[in-house]
Amino acid sequence: MTDLLNVVPVGVLSAIVMVIVGLVALLFTVFLVIEFIKKRKTPHLFIALSFFVVAAAGFLPVILNDFNSLRSPIVSMLAVFVPGGLATALIYDSVFGENAKDHSMNYFGYVFLMSIIVVITKGAGCPMTSVMVMMVHVPSGLFIVILPILVAKKDGEKAPLLVALGGVIISVAGMLLAFLVTGVPLLSEATIFMLLPWVLLLGAACLALGFLYSSRWTFKFPVLKP
DSSP, X not given: OOOXXXXXXXXXXXXXXXXXXXXXXXXXXXXXXXXXXHHOXXXXXXXXXXXXXXXXXXXXXXXXXXXXXXXXXHHHHHHTHHHHHHHHHHHHSSSOXXXXXXXXXXXXXXXXXXXXXXXXXXXXXXXXXXXXXXXXXXXXXHHHHHHHHHHHHHHTOSHHHHHHHHHHHHHHHHHHHHHHHTTOOSSOHXXXXXXXXXXXXXXXXXXXXXXXXXXXTOOOBTTTBO
């Protein structure tokens, strides 16, 4: 496994893209929380949690000028809340009817438990960490892709399909980063760090616009959705 003390500098272009990702994700987090406070729509809170983690992933490497900062056990733990939070929100408000709240809370409990296991196994250098990570990313990724497609068909809207597309992209980014963090990279470190800013930007943009323009998940946002 690559030594965590080895610094992987963030290039100028990558830094610009990561800052844009961080700022946009942070803005969406703020307005989602505001919407939750006003309307008490629980899915907004879980979506906000996911965007907050994306914002942190955008800012942290730039602040420290080190992509290797994304390898830490705490980042590994927080990373599961990106797909986990999105999946919880979609389970809460999609196609599960009156049992949706119970299903979503149970799933979030599972995500929270797995995040604790991930940080413990990662901190202990356990080779099972990658398996623990996949036990969150795979089911969450499936929920994020499949449920918006079902909602698009049910509600007769196309915007949820952007959520599904964003889910695919962000899941790929999450898995690449997760396997890198656990020391079993699917691609070379250089390739992952070169692609990561652009994948995060594209995935976050699709998710943000998909949620913003879907009638059941929408929220107010200056200019785009006043």
